Amino acid sequence: MKLLEDRILKEGTFLPGGIVRVDSFLNHQMDPALLWELGKEFAGSFAHDGVTKILTVEASGIAIAVMAGLHLDVPVVFAKKAAASNLGSDDIYTAKVHSFTKNTDCMLNVSSKYISPDDRVLIIDDFLAMGEAVSGLRAIINQAGASLAGVGIAIEKDFQPGGKKLREEGIKLVSLAVVSLDENGDIAFKAYQ
């Protein structure tokens, strides 16, 4: 999506180790008009996938997910993060995820009230790198007996394996900007079908 790619080039900062910072418009300061457009793009991409619910993770997935939910006219659920020692219970679906950036584990928690076996769930998140958050959300969808409609990501890092794994599994993955590094270590954007 050119609008997002242009914004990443204009305002993003790129740090050693493949870190892409988009604090000025996506995950600390947020540009609501841009988020509106991202939501609309996701809604177009998943318009024929029977989505009944969107699932994301707090905090930086929320704004994008709610804009997608607005355009698709479906409810949005965000998984709450808790310390990894918290145990699940009958009425909470949980999954442990590892954060490679912070080198910590945490639990994702979703109340069983808000995902049912009838749901076709679209996962939305701001970044896809190692794919840990998406794996955790998929585990929660499985616990609920629901089905996965697809995965929508604002910024995928092509030099980390999360996206590749999902495509190999045949999961519908829509990444609005795929950041890769060229042979000089400079930023380039890649297009997947």
Place this chain on the structure above:
Amino acid sequence: MKLLEDRILKEGTFLPGGIVRVDSFLNHQMDPALLWELGKEFAGSFAHDGVTKILTVEASGIAIAVMAGLHLDVPVVFAKKAAASNLGSDDIYTAKVHSFTKNTDCMLNVSSKYISPDDRVLIIDDFLAMGEAVSGLRAIINQAGASLAGVGIAIEKDFQPGGKKLREEGIKLVSLAVVSLDENGDIAFKAYQ
């Protein structure tokens, strides 16, 4: 705002100790169409207050704030929560806040890049009870040398002192639903000017 009051009556649950749970449409599962209307209402209320930026707190303030930002056409910044031991630095504004629900302290952190002395800041949050989060956000606005345009809250609890303190200070406070308890301990809604 009748739309929100009706939804609270229909889906909210009320627990001893004045706890109001609105997990099904506001702060775990979210109804994007409702959030759109809340954002529009805030935008109307603060249309003539010179708002240049919205400030909220992760996680459950984000969706409401971004809808208000969409209608007011201003950027939205969310304060990140961190353990209370984290120290601030030159480029981060911080404020310590106490959570009465969880009985813990945490730090709110905002990058100094995203609030400037020229900003007129509107604080948006989902709940107002003791007023701790709003106090922390006001401290951050003061550190930035910015000015406060007002405070917009989805659900104020009238039986806790946060709202009263702000009104006594002469701060413009707009609460879309003010929940009070009548003499039988039942829920009633109150209207402030």
